[in-house]
Amino acid sequence: MCKRILIVDDAAFMRMMIKEILSSYGFEVVGEAHDGLMAIEKYCELRPDLVTMDITMPEMDGITALKEIKKFDPEAKVIMCSAMGQQAMVIEAIQAGAKDFIVKPFQADRVIEVIKKTLA
Numbered sequence: 001m002c003k004r005i006l007i008v009d010d011a012a013f014m015r016m017m018i019k020e021i022l023s024s025y026g027f028e029v030v031g032e033a034h035d036g037l038m039a040i041e042k043y044c045e046l047r048p049d050l051v052t053m054d055i056t057m058p059e060m061d062g063i064t065a066l067k068e069i070k071k072f073d074p075e076a077k078v079i080m081c082s083a084m085g086q087q088a089m090v091i092e093a094i095q096a097g098a099k100d101f102i103v104k105p106f107q108a109d110r111v112i113e114v115i116k117k118t119l120a
Contacts, residue, residue: 003119004030006046008039008062009054009081014104018052018081021108027115036060040068043076050119051078052102055089063093070097077118081106 033039080101
């Protein structure tokens, strides 16, 4: 069964990298967003099985967007994407309801491992 994923990152290059990893493992990327506001809009519209969410973005950061998505859908599965050295923000995101996190630069096997575990 193909799982539907929404990718949220302000960097088009990062979205492309995650998309390539996910597509090569048979996941369907149903949408992309470049900030937290668009992430909420796309989540409500597309109802994906999982969201990969960057922490630091313009307009609205990933943690705020995560909280809004969880208000809309308490069952939402969101995995945070963080740069090295963002441990405090990752902890805040997990407390806000994120299921797990992946660290940039992405390692394909780690990304897939976290996604499979979250969707299981």
